[in-house]
Amino acid sequence: MLVSPLPNWIILLGYLCGGLIRGMLVGAVVTVVALLFTHLHIHHFGVIIAAALLTSAVFSLGGFINAVYAKNFDQVNWIPAFVLTPLTYFGGVFYSVSMLPEWAQRISMVNPILHMVNAFRYGFLGTSDVDVLRAFLIMIGCTVALFGWALHLLNKGTGIRD
Numbered sequence: 026m027l028v029s030p031l032p033n034w035i036i037l038l039g040y041l042c043g044g045l046i047r048g049m050l051v052g053a054v055v056t057v058v059a060l061l062f063t064h065l066h067i068h069h070f071g072v073i074i075a076a077a078l079l080t081s082a083v084f085s086l087g088g089f090i091n092a093v094y095a096k097n098f099d100q101v102n103w104i105p106a107f108v109l110t111p112l113t114y115f116g117g118v119f120y121s122v123s124m125l126p127e128w129a130q131r132i133s134m135v136n137p138i139l140h141m142v143n144a145f146r147y148g149f150l151g152t153s154d155v156d157v158l159r160a161f162l163i164m165i166g167c168t169v170a171l172f173g174w175a176l177h178l179l180n181k182g183t184g185i186r187d
Contacts, residue, residue, distance in 0.1 A: 033176060033179040033180055034176055036179065037089070037172065037175055037176055037179055040085070040089050041082060041085050041086060041089075041172070043085070044081060044082070044084065044085020044086070044088060044089070045078065045081045045082060045085060047081075047085075048077070048080065048081025048082075048084060048085060049077060049078070049081055052077050052081075065149070066149075067148065067149060068147070068148060068149060068150060068151035069147065069148045069151070070148070071148075072144060072147055072148035072157065073145065073148035073149065075144075075161065076141065076144035076145050076148055076160075076161075076164070077145075079141075079144075079161065079164035079165065079168060080141045080144075080145075080164065082168045083137070083141070083164060083167045083168055083171060086168065086171035086172055086174075086175050087104070087171055089175050090171065090174060090175050090178065091104045092184070093175070093178050093183055093184035093185075094183075094184060095184075109138075112136055112137075112138045113138055115133060115136060115139075116133070116136050116138035116139040116141070116142050117133065117139050117142050117143065117154060118138075118142050121154055122139060122154040122155075123154055134155070137163055137164070137167050139154070139155065140155055140159070140160035140163045140164060141160070141164060143155045143157070143160055144157060144160040144161060144164065147160075
């Protein structure tokens with residue numbers, strides 16, 4: 026990467042596109058397997074595709090940043106184990122956030138995974154615990170912020186020149 030004639034933003038877009046394709050393929054395979062066990066009724070197909078693309082972008086860029094900082098294979102698993110897993114469990118994946126006490130609902134609203142989950146929930150079920158427009162704005166904001174952070178790390182050479 027240090028001798029590539031491409032600008033860093035194009036290199037990062039290449040990693041992002043690879044992550045998007047991987048995320049969409051995994052989502053498609055999981056959906057096909059789920060269809061073997063249940064009937065799936067889709068309320069808003071466009072919302073599902075947009076949420077899948079933005080969620081894949083966020084996790085792709087987050088994975089890139091994680092990999093830049095990790096010095097060995099064990100360190101790559103720290104963020105998924107100690108950050109993503111708790112955020113997923115507290116993100117309303119297995120329950121409606123409206124079932125929580127008011128103070129816990131307010132805390133949950135800062136969890137970006139809550140908004141990703143509810144965007145998918147709205148697309149499939151037609152119902153959501155959060156405003157769907159706000160959920161998309163948060164996902165777009167996370168994507169832009171992570172892209173900027175990853176580009177900054179590439180420009181500095183963090184994790185590449187070590």
